[in-house]
Every structure is written in C-alpha cells, then in structure tokens.
Amino acid sequence: MNATVTLADVVRLLAENEGEARRGLSMVPSENAMSGISKLPMLLDPYHRYFFNESDHPDRWHFRGAQKLRDLEMNLTVPLLRELGRAEHVSVRPLSGLSAMTLVLAALGGENGSTVVTIAPENGGHFATPSVARRLGLEVEFLRGTGPHELDLDHAAELVARVRPSLVYVDQSHCLFPIDVASLVTTVRAASPGTLVHVDASHWFGLVLGGAFRNPLDEGADSVSGSTHKTFPGPQKAVVLTRDAGIDQRVRDTQDYLISSHHFASTIGLGIALLEFRDCGGAEYARAVVAHTRRFGRLLDERGITVAAKERGYSAGHQLWLDTEADGIAPKVASDRLFAAGLRVNFMAGLPGFPGQGVRIGLNEPTYQGLAGDDLVELADVFAAAVHDTSPSEDLAGRIAALRLRTRFGAAVGSTSPLLENALALCADALRTNPLVSRSAQVIAS
Numbered sequence: 001m002n003a004t005v006t007l008a009d010v011v012r013l014l015a016e017n018e019g020e021a022r023r024g025l026s027m028v029p030s031e032n033a034m035s036g037i038s039k040l041p042m043l044l045d046p047y048h049r050y051f052f053n054e055s056d057h058p059d060r061w062h063f064r065g066a067q068k069l070r071d072l073e074m075n076l077t078v079p080l081l082r083e084l085g086r087a088e089h090v091s092v093r094p095l096s097g098l099s100a101m102t103l104v105l106a107a108l109g110g111e112n113g114s115t116v117v118t119i120a121p122e123n124g125g126h127f128a129t130p131s132v133a134r135r136l137g138l139e140v141e142f143l144r145g146t147g148p149h150e151l152d153l154d155h156a157a158e159l160v161a162r163v164r165p166s167l168v169y170v171d172q173s174h175c176l177f178p179i180d181v182a183s184l185v186t187t188v189r190a191a192s193p194g195t196l197v198h199v200d201a202s203h204w205f206g207l208v209l210g211g212a213f214r215n216p217l218d219e220g221a222d223s224v225s226g227s228t229h230k231t232f233p234g235p236q237k238a239v240v241l242t243r244d245a246g247i248d249q250r251v252r253d254t255q256d257y258l259i260s261s262h263h264f265a266s267t268i269g270l271g272i273a274l275l276e277f278r279d280c281g282g283a284e285y286a287r288a289v290v291a292h293t294r295r296f297g298r299l300l301d302e303r304g305i306t307v308a309a310k311e312r313g314y315s316a317g318h319q320l321w322l323d324t325e326a327d328g329i330a331p332k333v334a335s336d337r338l339f340a341a342g343l344r345v346n347f348m349a350g351l352p353g354f355p356g357q358g359v360r361i362g363l364n365e366p367t368y369q370g371l372a373g374d375d376l377v378e379l380a381d382v383f384a385a386a387v388h389d390t391s392p393s394e395d396l397a398g399r400i401a402a403l404r405l406r407t408r409f410g411a412a413v414g415s416t417s418p419l420l421e422n423a424l425a426l427c428a429d430a431l432r433t434n435p436l437v438s439r440s441a442q443v444i445a446s
C-alpha cells in the first residue's frame, strides 16, 4: 500500500496532538513527562552519535562524535545516579526497563539451565520476565502471595531452598504496595546463600531516587534497575545500579553484546533530568506522588468509584486500580469516556485480585505537571463525572484544559535568561539547518 500521509500531514498531526496533549492530562502510571531542557540533546547532534569510550582512552575514540560531550555522561549522569541511587556502580546502557531486564537476566541468571525465581504475574510480576528468562535458556519458578498485594515468605523460603536459584528477580509491575525487600533478602540468604537478589524497580524508580521509597540496595539487594520514565520524570531509558564490583563486571561483560547504541542523547537528557530532580524538588515530588495517590483514591471512592485495596489506604505508591466493572461500567467504556474528557488512563486485564479488566491510573504525571491541593478535588470531580457519564464530555475536557493551564509556569523565565534564550535558539536552529530540511520545509509550505 502506498503511503498516504504527506509531510504537511505529519507536521499538522504532530501540532494537533501537541495541542491536545497540553490541554489534556495523562494518568498512565508507566509514563511521565520531562522538561524541555532535558529534551534538548535529542534535537541536537548527540542524537546521531554512538558513545563507547567511557574511560576516555585516547586509542578508543573509534567513534569520535561523542568525544566533546563524554563528560555529560561520565561526569553528570553517572555520578548523579550514584549519588541519588546510593550505588557504587552504574550502567546507563539499557534502552528501557525491558532492555534492563534482558541484560540483568543474561548477566546474572547463570549458565544455561539455571533457575531464576521471579514474582508470579497474578501477584504483580511483569508479564515478560518468564518469557525473557526462558528465551535465555533459564528455568523459571514463581514467588507467590498470601493475597494480591503481599508475598508469602514461607513459600519463598521453601522454594529457594529447594531449587537453589542463581537469581531472585523481583519484578513488581502491577503493584500498589512495595514488597518488604529486606525480609525477602534475609529469607533468600538463609535458604540459599549463593543466590543473588535483583530488584527491578521500574515502576517505583522515581520514588526510590526521591527517597519516598526505601532503596533496595539499603535493604540488602545485590542490584537494582529501573526505567527512567515512569515515576522518574526522564527519558525513555533504564539503568542498573549495584554496590558490588563483581556484579558490575558481569553486567559490563554482557551489555556490549545486547545493546550497541544506548541512545547517547537520551543519556545526556537523563543527566539533565537527574540534576533538575536533585536540585529542583525531586524529593518533594516523590513524597507528593504518594500523598496525592492515596488522597485521590479516597476522592474517587467518595464519588462512587470502586477503588482496590481500600482497607489498606488504596496504594503506597503511584498506582490506583479502579474496579469500574463492579460499578456496572466496562473498563474500556470508562477509559473511552475519560479520553473524551481529556484524561488518558489504562484499561487492562491482569491486575492482581481482578477477575476481569480494570482501570489503572497513576498520579505521577499529574503531580509532575504541578497539580496539588484543590486541583485534585477538581480532577476527581471531572474524573467521576466522566466515568459516570453525568456531564457532556466537552465541558469536562474544558475543565481539564483549565486545570492544565493553571498549573503551567515558567513562561516568564525564558525571556529573562540568556542561557534559556540560547537553548530555545538551538531548538529552532535544529529544525532549520539541514539542506534536506530546507527542501522539506518548501514541500510543507507548498
């Protein structure tokens, strides 16, 4: 089939989508936004470059395009991850949480035929972990729960003693409450001293770096990984952290064969996002995410929406699960109504404790976008009206757009800071400077 989309269509669609994204609000817990400055490297030359020479060895600049910017990865991104993640060693090579999972299972999962223990999907383990492990030649056994939100440590002790796994890969994904990593580590060490414990904190990573959640390394885990774009407001990437030089070496020995370009510009963007996070309120943001999530659970409950885990305060993190099916509204229908009102949410099967589908939301991006105080009451009013279909969707979408406008800030800074003016000029220039772009600009204009 021939392409039917023209260059002019592309620009128009992107602009329209941008307008909608700015008027609406994403409440998808596995996504977040990030600042314009942290996106800047992706518009510029480093986006096209490979970077391999971490040690800056003069004989190893086989790819020279990153040479001048090496320090942005090695003296910005890496030290900030060490500092905020309280780790000695850092890999910034993974492209996403799934890429970090593949890397860690390949590096630490052991020889072909070794066993990896991971969290059962019905207890919130990530759907891909068993499949990735098996594709790497590993056997898989599951940690199970006493309920949808807690692990059965007696079962863990018995299982680990019996199968002596190379690795326990803790992969909470559909998760309202973090497991007690310290107790799990103690259990594993007692049952099988040689077994490593890795915590994949992809969903929680911003809460860990912001100090709202305990750092799994402080709890005794051997290593931790996380996506940098879910609760952490950064680029779509992931990282692996450890305090153990031997584990770091195993990761390094493996990563070159699984990841070539690690997306150098995103890695620089991650450094900028980490700097902003450390110096411009990351810890407050992380605490606010948790407080907003619990409060929003109560606000929705008060408005007649069935929210999971009410007896435990709805959530200890950023996710809430809504059983709209129990309220007589199919989750897809609820999601469609919310979408028409400018709110993006997940509808999905597989949420622990849900017999069918449910609606999954997160308060991470609304918090990053600046919603606080009474904004949450207004958001809950609009949310419930959309789900129950009690107001016209255009009115609700207008209220969400007003909410977004109220929380936007920073416009005044751009005109007063030469450095920001410079950044904006770089962005504009990046759109113009290439001959192909000039030609495509003519096509778009015609």
Ligand SMILES: Cc1ncc(COP(=O)(O)O)c(C=O)c1O
Residues within 6 Å of the ligand: 030, 096, 097, 098, 099, 101, 126, 170, 171, 172, 173, 174, 200, 201, 202, 203, 227, 237, 238
């Ligand atoms: C525990 C865990 N690992 C890996 C992933 C995959 O992360 P990504 O989407 O960044 O590849 C997720 C995503 O939800 C996750 O929760």
